[in-house]
Amino acid sequence: MTLDLPKTTDDILTEDVHLVQSFADLNALKQDGARTAIVGAEGTMVTDSEGNELIDGIGGLWCVNVGHKRREIIEAINQQLETLDFYSTFYSFTHPTAAALAAKLAELAPGSLNKVHFGNSGSVANDSAVRILHHYYKRLGQPQKRKVLSRHGAYHGSTHLAIAMTTPEYSDGWHKAEGIVHHLRKPHYWREGDGMTEAEFTDALLDDMKSEIESLGAENIACFIGEPIMGAGGVIVPPEGYHARVADLCRDYEIKVISDEVVTAFGRLGHFFASKDVFGFQPDIITTAKGLTSGYQPLSATILSDEIHEVISGPGAMFLHGMTYSGHPAASAAGLANIALMERDQIPQTARTTGKLFETTLKGLGDLDIVGEVRGSHFMIGIEFVKDKVSKEIFDPSLNIGLKVAQKCQEKGLIARPLGHILILSPTLILSPEQIATIGAILRESITEVMAEL
Structure with missing residues (x-):
């Protein structure tokens, strides 16, 4: 069957008026249609x-x-659809492609990040990371550990919680999950250094973070979330050594570290994952999407440490979280083929x-x-x-x-x-x-x- 799609520019833009586009000035599009x-x-x-x-x-x-x-990925998706078009990874069901991709991600991820939960976007991956940590701490008898430390300039997604973790400029005029997220100082030396040396600026960032932790109470904070390099906040690279020091400080206060590698993973910085190989720190959770399938299918992953998984999979624990399309067969096939291609072609x-x-x-x-x-x-x-x-x-x-x-x-x-x-x-x-x-x-x-x- 051939899809009957609009072909000329005029026909495409005529039908496009029914599409609500993302992160766009919808009024401007309505007025001049510049697309x-x-x-x-x-x-x-x-x-x-x-x-x-x-x-x-x-x-x-x-x-x-x-x-x-890339034919390798397209053919892998087609072959998967011919074999198994869809089955969920809900309840006790699984399928070979999601299982194989989870194993491959565990192989590539640093340290003991060996457990993988799939979603369909970076926003979902980050929401999942926080929701899982809330469940983790509740299982440990610490339900008050719910707050999240993020940063001005961050971008972690567009769902209700993810946009709260994102820099406030992106939620202007919108509601978001209030009271959970607290934003730390932006780690942008060129803009925020105020005459300090880079080392002094890094010290100031850590002092700001320590002050916020002690003000909120470490016993109330579940995690810190940060991109190794901030993406949609303006491509901001923190000072050298910043990430490792943040991870050490979080460890001192028993706060988990989520590394949002939705953008930085899968080769963009020269490695499959950048947290440890590029920036020298070991997170408790890595979230990723985008380059996981090179965009050929919507897929994300929340990669957990063995220690976190051990707590949430203990006796009497029901994991009441997931999406219909988590670990979708065609998306998982795209991920496997994408990684294989990256490895083959280095x-x-x-x-x-x-x-x-x-x-x-x-x-x-x-x-x-x-x-x-x-x-x-x-x-x-x-x-x-x-x-x-x-x-x-x-x-x-x-x-x-x-x-x-x-x-x-x-x-x-x-x-x-x-x-x-x-x-x-x-x-x-x-x-x-x-x-x-x-x-x-x-x-x-x-x-x-x-x-x-x-």
Whole structure:
């Protein structure tokens, strides 16, 4: 059966008015309908409905790590659907594909993170982590340990609890789970350092955290959740040694550490998981999604330590949590094929070299007058635009400076993600050196043109 889909740009955008798009100005879309219809993709490129080929500079949305249209993953999904299209992992039921993927993730994850609960999004993975820890502490006779420490600048998802763990700017005008989450200082040295050395700033961050713990009472705090590198909060890399010190402080106060690797896992920073290999700390839980299947199927994982699992699986424990599609056969098949492809082609190892080239190329844009900071690591980069480099004053938000640059980029063949006065690049991990040079040239030309117009 062939699906009857709209084909022309006009037809697509006419039907698209029925779609409520995510993280969009819905009123603006209603007024001018400025949308891009993507109709095809292969490798590092996507094609829009006008036939323009564009470099996918955002990897779908942080996620198409191995590139588009990889036959290995497509065929694995098709083969799985021919064998077992769907059965849940509820109650006492399981199936081979979810079991095999859980075993593979346990092999790849650091330390004793050997137990895997599947969901279908990063938001669900993070919600699951906190809900499981609430259950864990209740089983230990400490039901009051419910509070969560997060950070300003964080992004942990869009469900009711996940958005509460996200930086408050993303929940402005919306309700969220009140009273559970407390936000610590943003670990952004360039913006928040206030004349301190980086070491002094790190000390200040830890002092702030310790003060918050003692104010709330460690006996009331379940966990700290943090991204190794903040993604949608502006691609913020904490100071060197920060994560290890945070983990040590949490351990001193008997607070669990959740590492949100929804973005940083599966090769984006050159390793399958970045917590221990890149940042030198061992979390109690890792959450992941996006690159787990390279976006070919919706799937997330909440990976638990043996110690946590031992408590929640003890006598008299009912695990009253899960989703219909947890461990979906086709999604699990996509995850297994994606990981196998990454291992075969050594994509994480290659990304250690090409990702550094990408990082160096984009950091070279720092000589432009409106580029205040280029930050991030490997294939995860943010460019912050400023009106004045010395004062770090940003442009009037009404100028939509990031959007202006993104529009110029798209005209020249590159998709980049605007975020206010910041531009984010999170491409596929299979870019060639030549493509990296092209991206750098497009960005330089686009920023220069916007500067001239300003």
